[in-house]
Every structure is written in C-alpha cells, then in structure tokens.
Amino acid sequence: MAIDLANDPAFRTYATCAGILAIKMLLSGTYTSVARFRNKAFVNAEDAKGFGGTSSEIEHPAVAHALRIQRNDLENILPFLAVALAFVLNGASASAAWWYCWTFTIARLAHWVAYMNHLQPWRAICYMIGYACILGMAVQLIFG
Numbered sequence: 199m200a201i202d203l204a205n206d207p208a209f210r211t212y213a214t215c216a217g218i219l220a221i222k223m224l225l226s227g228t229y230t231s232v233a234r235f236r237n238k239a240f241v242n243a244e245d246a247k248g249f250g251g252t253s254s255e256i257e258h259p260a261v262a263h264a265l266r267i268q269r270n271d272l273e274n275i276l277p278f279l280a281v282a283l284a285f286v287l288n289g290a291s292a293s294a295a296w297w298y299c300w301t302f303t304i305a306r307l308a309h310w311v312a313y314m315n316h317l318q319p320w321r322a323i324c325y326m327i328g329y330a331c332i333l334g335m336a337v338q339l340i341f342g
Contacts, residue, residue, distance in 0.1 A: 206292075208292045209286050212282050216282075219275050219279070222275075223268075226271055229264050230267075239254065239257070278306075278331070281335050282295075282299055284339055288339060298334060301327060301331050305331070309321055309325055
C-alpha cells in the first residue's frame with residue numbers, strides 16, 4: 199500500500215509538528231548562546247578572547263542549565279521524530295497522528311518554558327506527557 203505523503207493528513211500533521219520541534223531545538227541552541235554571551239562564559243579560549251569573556255573548563259550555571267535543556271531535547275525529540283515517522287508511515291489514522299503529534303509538540307513547548315523558568319512540577323508533568331506519547335506510538339507499532 200503506497201502512501202501519498204503530500205496528501206496524507208497523518209503525514210502532514212507529523213511534518214508540521216516536526217518543523218515546529220526543529221525550530222524549537224534551534225531556539226534552544228540560541229538560548230544557550232545568549233546565556234554564554236550574557237555571562238561572558240566560554241569554554242573555548244579563542245571564544246573568550248574573541249568575545250571578551252573568560253575561559254573556564256567549568257560551565258557557568260546559566261550556561262549549564264541551557265545545555266541541559268538542549269540535551270533533554272535530543273533525548274526526547276529525536277526519538278519522537280523517529281517513532282512518529284514510523285507510526286505515520288505504518289498507516290496511522292489521521293486522528294491518532296493528530297493527537298499523538300500535537301500532544302507531544304505542545305507538551306515539549308510547555309516543557310521548554312517550564313525548564314527555562316525552573317517550574318516544577320510542571321516540567322516533570324510536561325515531560326511525562328511527551329514520554330507517554332512516544333511510548334503509546336511505539337507500543338502500537340510493536341503490537342498494533
């Protein structure tokens with residue numbers, strides 16, 4: 199069964215959410231850069247010299263926090279992209295793709311806001327919602 203991806207509502211939902219999540223990951227990297235420049239905290243000596251800061255092997259706390267946000271994205275968004283793509287290409291219904299993809303995307307955006315603002319338990323709740331989306335799709339792929 200061939201899927202016409204351009205006209206498949208499940209794939210269009212996935213592609214839209216993937217684009218939003220890619221932009222979110224790029225913005226997380228920008229957030230880290232802003233933290234570096236704001237605190238003039240660089241790990242590379244050439245960056246410190248070029249941008250008028252200090253070089254240290256130990257990350258500034260604000261930069262370390264921003265880097266944890268980026269690492270969390272890699273640990274969660276990349277598996278989502280792979281599992282959700284397989285889920286959609288395996289013939290997911292438009293409604294299942296919509297619910298999983300949009301729920302995950304909104305949860306990750308809310309997680310990002312909560313992480314940047316040190317908001318618990320909201321960060322953990324948003325994380326678990328996203329985790330449940332990936333797990334749900336993976337289980338359906340395996341047993342569906």
